[in-house]
Amino acid sequence: MDSSSITDEVSYEFLPYFRAFKDGRVERFFGTDVVPPSSDSQSDGVASKDVVILPETGVSARLFMPSTINSGQKLPLLVYFHGGAFCFGSPFCPTYHNYLTSLVAEANVLAVSVDYRLAPEHPLPIAYEDSWGALQWVASHCGGQGPEAWLNDYANVRRVFLAGDSAGANIAHNIAVRAGVEDLAGVKLCGVCLVHPDFASRDGYVTKTWLFACPGTTGSEDPRINPAVDPNLPRLGCTKVVVCVAEKDGLRERGWFYYETLRKSGWGGVVEIIETQGEEHVFHLFNPTCEKAVTLLKRLASLMNEG
Known part of the structure; x- marks a missing residue:
């Protein structure tokens, strides 16, 4: 050869x-094409900017803020984890920039879209550690003395939400579990939205992508991909979880299995599942203006404005 x-x-x-x-x-x-952040919020009602949030590793994020915010007003804060099988995707590409812009405008919240490092150059659990570091960075603003003025001035750190799609939904779940176990210095995690999440199947099958991205995994016995074997699941650190699945998605049954597992786990919160008929995996990202994508967007927005 x-x-x-x-x-x-x-x-x-x-x-x-x-x-x-x-x-x-x-x-x-x-995910390799980059759209610049928008300092002018006049066209879509949302301003954005990029910041380095973990200087020791260079991990960054794109921040989003609605133009409707008033001086002294505190808004809920969304921390978002993009999908891409742990191997591709970016907050800076048009797909995710446009989606977060629309979600922030609809929900009237601040958002931190995390650019965690990707496998295989940075195999799991690095993405989890980067994402946990991002939530700790958010927590550093609890006293109004953090490194980012938008969060100091406008974020209500007692109303923080996590969300993600596909692999990003897996990350959001795992960060929420860790938030129930470790201290976040004043952050109150209120809700989590998992869109078309990537978990083990009912029979314990894990995808080849997971095995590739996480070479040190124990497979179906790994609680990061199979919450059914996680002793910390009942300690999930929020009070509300919304699981979104799509009828024609190959991961549909995994989302249902997660929902059933969490509901029976002894966790004291409320879990809800929403199924979109006739649609495939992350359809809302690639056809964001269709009626069903708009409905899903509004449901995520309402989660962050309940109570």
Whole structure:
């Protein structure tokens, strides 16, 4: 075998989004295009900016703030984790920038969209650690003395919500579990929304993508992918969870299994499940103006404005 054929040998691919080669090269076909943040909120009612939130690792985030906010007003804060099989995606690409802009405008909240590091260059659990670090960064603003003025001035850290889609929903769940176990210095996590979440199946099957992104996993015995084996599930650190599934999504049954598992776990909160008929995985990101995507957006917005 010549050297060129070795170089081109694929170790894993998730087409049409991602390909990794055995020589360490990675090709990403989604999430690599960048739309700049918008300091002018006149066109869509939302301003955005990028900040480094973990200087020691360079992890950053895109922040979103509605233009309707008034001086001294405190709004709920959403921390969002993008999807992409733990291997691709970005808060800075048009798909996620536009979605968070629409969600912030609809819900009238602040948002932190986290740019956690991606596998395989940064295998799991690095994405979990980055995401937990992002929530700790949020917590650093509890006394109004944090590094980011938008959060100091406008964020109600007693009304924090987590959300994510696909792998990002998995991250949001795991961060919520950790928030129920560890102290967050004044942050009150009120709710979590998991859109088309990526978990183990009812029979314990885990996807090849998970095994690729988390080479140290124990598979179906790993509580990060299989909440049914997590002794800390009853300590989930919020009072409301909304699980969203889609009828034609290959992960649909996993979302239902998660919902049933959480409902029976002894956790003291309220869990709700919403199924969108006739749609596939993360349809709302790729067809955001369709009626069902707008309905889903409004449901997420209402979660952050209840109570």
